[in-house]
Amino acid sequence: xxxxxxxxxxxxxxxxxxxxxxxxxxxxxxxxxxxxxxxxxxxxxxxxxxxxxxxxxxxxxxxxxxxxxxxxxxxxxxxxxxxxxxxxxxxxxxxxxxxxxxxxxxxxxxxxxxxxxxxxxxxxxxxxxxxxxxxxxxxxxxxxxxxxxxxxxxxxxxxxxxxxxxxxxxxxxxxxxxxxxxxxxxxxxxxxxxxxxxxxxxxxxxxxxxxxxxxxxxxxxxxxxxxxxxxxxxxxxx
Amino acid sequence: xxxxxxxxxxxxxxxxxxxxxxxxxxxxxxxxxxxxxxxxxxxxxxxxxxxxxxxxxxxxxxxxxxxxxxxxxxxxxxxxxxxxxxxxxxxxxxxxxxxxxxxxxxxxxxxxxxxxxx
Numbered sequence: 001x002x003x004x005x006x007x008x009x010x011x012x013x014x015x016x017x018x019x020x021x022x023x024x025x026x027x028x029x030x031x032x033x034x035x036x037x038x039x040x041x042x043x044x045x046x047x048x049x050x051x052x053x054x055x056x057x058x059x060x061x062x063x064x065x066x067x068x069x070x071x072x073x074x075x076x077x078x079x080x081x082x083x084x085x086x087x088x089x090x091x092x093x094x095x096x097x098x099x100x101x102x103x104x105x106x107x108x109x110x111x112x113x114x115x116x117x118x119x120x121x122x123x124x125x126x127x128x129x130x131x132x133x134x135x136x137x138x139x140x141x142x143x144x145x146x147x148x149x150x151x152x153x154x155x156x157x158x159x160x161x162x163x164x165x166x167x168x169x170x171x172x173x174x175x176x177x178x179x180x181x182x183x184x185x186x187x188x189x190x191x192x193x194x195x196x197x198x199x200x201x202x203x204x205x206x207x208x209x210x211x212x213x214x215x216x217x218x219x220x221x222x223x224x225x226x227x228x229x230x231x232x233x234x235x236x237x238x
Numbered sequence: 239x240x241x242x243x244x245x246x247x248x249x250x251x252x253x254x255x256x257x258x259x260x261x262x263x264x265x266x267x268x269x270x271x272x273x274x275x276x277x278x279x280x281x282x283x284x285x286x287x288x289x290x291x292x293x294x295x296x297x298x299x300x301x302x303x304x305x306x307x308x309x310x311x312x313x314x315x316x317x318x319x320x321x322x323x324x325x326x327x328x329x330x331x332x333x334x335x336x337x338x339x340x341x342x343x344x345x346x347x348x349x350x351x352x353x354x355x356x
Contacts, residue, residue, distance in 0.1 A: 070243070070244070072245070073243050073244055073245030074244075074245050092243065094243060097242040097244055098242075159244065161250070161253065164242065207253050208249065208252070208253070208317050208320045208321065208329070209249035209250055209252070209253045210247070210249040210329055211244065211247065211249060211250065214247060221326075223326060224323070224326055227320065227321065227322070227323040227326060228323065230321055230322075230323075231322065231323055
């Protein structure tokens with residue numbers, strides 16, 4: 001029998017443009033037991049209290065990145081964050097900031113994907129591919145270890161004030177992806193990518209607020225990738 | 239426009255205070271040029287202005303100016319270091335160090351400017 005943590009109050013952002021242009025916040029109370037994640041609670045609320053509550057979720061294992069949302073003021077994956085780890089008994093659930101809301105907790109991620117496309121997020125090999133695999137030393141792999149684990153949930157870019165002010169700024173998510181290829185020893189488009197992130201919407205929009213560091217549910221550090229890109233951009237493009 | 243309720247960490251305070259102090263310094267510099275231009279209007283005009291600038295409200299203003307200069311310059315060094323990749327893992331602690339140094343120097347200097355300066 002799982003231990004009960006008692007009653008929790010969820011204050012959830014609701015928005016249905018077909019009914020009202022104004023968003024509202026609905027309050028739901030529910031009994032939470034130890035081990036339950038925020039996503040478990042949202043599922044229970046949807047099943048037992050209000051079937052119209054809308055949110056994205058898929059894998060429930062912090063791999064797909066669908067259920068990224070803003071929980072008690074911080075971006076995280078609902079499936080990854082246990083209620084027991086949150087302070088207080090009132091939990092505020094909002095959609096990811098910075099992206100347009102489609103309905104309730106579902107946001108339009110187009111701006112995020114567009115920003116990603118701007119850094120050429122694919123492997124470029126101008127000298128052709130060898131017949132077998134392309135080897136990489138463990139040290140070279142370690143250099144990008146931080147960045148290859150990104151699941152593209154969009155939490156970091158959504159937490160970035162530079163992106164709130166100006167949605168043309170590339171943002172930490174896409175810059176982390178740029179870092180992943182720029183510092184990959186096998187990639188051959190380093191110069192083009194560095195020129196892209198060195199532009200006015202790139203790394204220099206970073207104001208070292210570092211919300212992205214805390215927002216990343218995978219514990220990656222987009223801010224450190226951006227710092228490495230700033231140094232590389234200064235050294236190699238001036 | 240949606241209101242965002244993002245949790246404020248040290249980075250957010252650093253960013254907002256840096257911008258506010260920067261704008262305050264811009265306003266001050268404009269006023270400073272206006273004050274200095276009184277020099278060419280003759281000694282009397284300049285002295286009269288200086289007398290009105292040494293009244294209590296301006297002394298308080300001067301200590302706020304000191305606070306803005308201290309924070310903007312010391313935090314500026316912190317931000318430049320972060321841009322160079324130095325101290326990234328300790329960025330929260332370095333903000334509080336900057337804040338403490340500014341508080342000590344600012345309060346000491348403020349007491350001097352408001353109560354002790356001629």
